Amino acid sequence: MKPSLKIQILVDNPLSWFLPFAKQLRELLIEKNHNTRIIHFEDEVEKGDILFLLSCEHLFGRLDLNAHNVVVHSSALPKGKGWAPISWQILEGKHIIPNTLFEATSEIDAGHIYCQNEICLEGYELNEEIRMKQGQAIIELAVEFVDQYNSLYPREQEGISTYYPRRTPKDSCLDPDKTIREQFNLLRICDNQRYPAYFELDGMKYYLRISKE
Numbered sequence: 001m002k003p004s005l006k007i008q009i010l011v012d013n014p015l016s017w018f019l020p021f022a023k024q025l026r027e028l029l030i031e032k033n034h035n036t037r038i039i040h041f042e043d044e045v046e047k048g049d050i051l052f053l054l055s056c057e058h059l060f061g062r063l064d065l066n067a068h069n070v071v072v073h074s075s076a077l078p079k080g081k082g083w084a085p086i087s088w089q090i091l092e093g094k095h096i097i098p099n100t101l102f103e104a105t106s107e108i109d110a111g112h113i114y115c116q117n118e119i120c121l122e123g124y125e126l127n128e129e130i131r132m133k134q135g136q137a138i139i140e141l142a143v144e145f146v147d148q149y150n151s152l153y154p155r156e157q158e159g160i161s162t163y164y165p166r167r168t169p170k171d172s173c174l175d176p177d178k179t180i181r182e183q184f185n186l187l188r189i190c191d192n193q194r195y196p197a198y199f200e201l202d203g204m205k206y207y208l209r210i211s212k213e
Helices: 019-031 085-091 127-147 181-189
Strands: 006-010 035-039 048-053 066-073 096-103 113-120 197-201 204-208
Touching: 006 019, 019 035, 019 127, 048 127, 066 127, 085 096, 085 127, 085 181, 096 127, 113 127, 127 181
Parallel strands: 006 035, 006 048, 048 066
Antiparallel strands: 066 096, 096 113, 197 204
16 A cells, blocks of 8 residues: 555635535545644644645745645646636537646746646536536545655646636626627636626626526
8 A cells, every 4th residue: 555645635715616515535545544734824724745726816935844735727738827727728618628747846837747637527517617617627636646645757848838817707708799799708717696697788787697507
């Protein structure tokens, strides 16, 4: 049996969409005999073997505490650095979304890459379903990294970096003069509670919630 590792999973927003998946990951790693816990605040991080920084909203600076500080970003780095990469790629019409597991550094999304996988979308998935596929893909990469600990060799990022900006509520604005089909990808990525789709017409603002049977 491989030696037990001390693993911490930092999700710095206790209300994050990723938290249920973090709990799944924790249970999987405990079953593999690893000392694993979920934390929500930077000052809770202790010395250990692996710190997973998953769906974090703030930069983490204490990179000296763990042997590895690992991030998963949903793009083919160095392309698509920055914010909300899945949403931006869906708006670009993409159906295959890469995930990259890499070592965190002081520079955003710039560390050496360990492994990658893909999310395959059919084109009908709404926000919750997209998150489900993303969460499972992140879990798979994290487990792969732990299972192959010390046998995965990092590689440098190659190519020209591109960056996605942070999305704001204004990015959920629909054009009332365009068809639903033309704007369906935007509707798909909108969150009915946190950032619902809306449109403005004759000085009024109208919100739309989307669901399906």
